[in-house]
Amino acid sequence: MTTxxxxxxxxxxxxxxxxxxxxxxxGMALCNPDTACEMCGDLFEPDWWKSRGDIVGEATGRGAVLxxxxxxxxxxxxxxxxxxxxxxxxxxQYLWLGLERTRMWREWxxxxxxxxxGLPVPRPIAARVMRQGLTYTGDLITRLIEGxxxxxxxxxxxALAESEWRSVGALVARFQNHGVRHDDxxxxxxxxxxxxxxxxxxxDKARFTEPGAWQLQNLARFRRSLEKLHxxxxxxxxxxxxxxxxxEGYDATIxxxxxx
Numbered sequence: 001m002t003t004x005x006x007x008x009x010x011x012x013x014x015x016x017x018x019x020x021x022x023x024x025x026x027g028m029a030l031c032n033p034d035t036a037c038e039m040c041g042d043l044f045e046p047d048w049w050k051s052r053g054d055i056v057g058e059a060t061g062r063g064a065v066l067x068x069x070x071x072x073x074x075x076x077x078x079x080x081x082x083x084x085x086x087x088x089x090x091x092x093q094y095l096w097l098g099l100e101r102t103r104m105w106r107e108w109x110x111x112x113x114x115x116x117x118g119l120p121v122p123r124p125i126a127a128r129v130m131r132q133g134l135t136y137t138g139d140l141i142t143r144l145i146e147g148x149x150x151x152x153x154x155x156x157x158x159a160l161a162e163s164e165w166r167s168v169g170a171l172v173a174r175f176q177n178h179g180v181r182h183d184d185x186x187x188x189x190x191x192x193x194x195x196x197x198x199x200x201x202x203x204d205k206a207r208f209t210e211p212g213a214w215q216l217q218n219l220a221r222f223r224r225s226l227e228k229l230h231x232x233x234x235x236x237x238x239x240x241x242x243x244x245x246x247x248e249g250y251d252a253t254i255x256x257x258x259x260x
């Protein structure tokens with residue numbers, strides 16, 4: 001397997017694109033100008049969407065995600081929640097270190113920059129930060145990538161072709177070639193559409209950084225997520241040869257040395 005190396009292109013990793021800042025009663029919102037920014041405060045309230053009959057689904061997990069219908073789009077509304085032992089102390093409050101360092105702001109801006117680079121990620125709609133003294137809570141709204149399933153759900157039910165596994169490896173490498181360190185990369189954060197196109201989600205802790213050992217660590221993290229899924233689904237459509245095909249796609253993209 002090729003040792004990851006490349007010539008990273010680091011642009012403005014915190015690009016706002018054309019974001020609009022909205023001051024709220026106890027916080028701030030960051031809004032895509034294509035959105036109805038005058039309603040920005042309401043957009044984060046589940047009860048507001050419920051009163052309009054626009055909630056179309058929900059995904060459970062560490063932080064429940066509401067899927068809401070906005071004109072011809074479906075949006076994902078996520079309230080940030082802690083995981084692990086920290087959740088026992090506070091389920092959704094984070095230490096305030098300034099607006100620019102809040103998780104919602106960073107993820108919104110990360111997504112905006114990745115889109116600017118042409119990478120397959122959800123479009124950020126709006127982010128909200130509500131400060132409470134030394135802590136804050138927050139939410140993020142992104143546009144749902146329609147017609148997709150998680151890679152995990154796909155391979156539970158059907159097998160991928162060799163070329164598709166190579167595409168999965170190429171996806172991981174493509175983000176790494178842009179210097180994107182995604183420490184929670186797993187089979188549930190890779191989406192596949194009906195034509196086989198792939199995209200990546202959940203950039204809560206992602207950041208731009210220089211090349212290093214983290215690249216192979218992220219690849220190993222992805223392998224562990226496949227093995228964990230296999231333990232829960234013994235009939236999973238994943239075999240050793242599939243991993244070799246994935247590595248082939250990864251190596252070919254990493255060795256190109258430049259973001260495609």
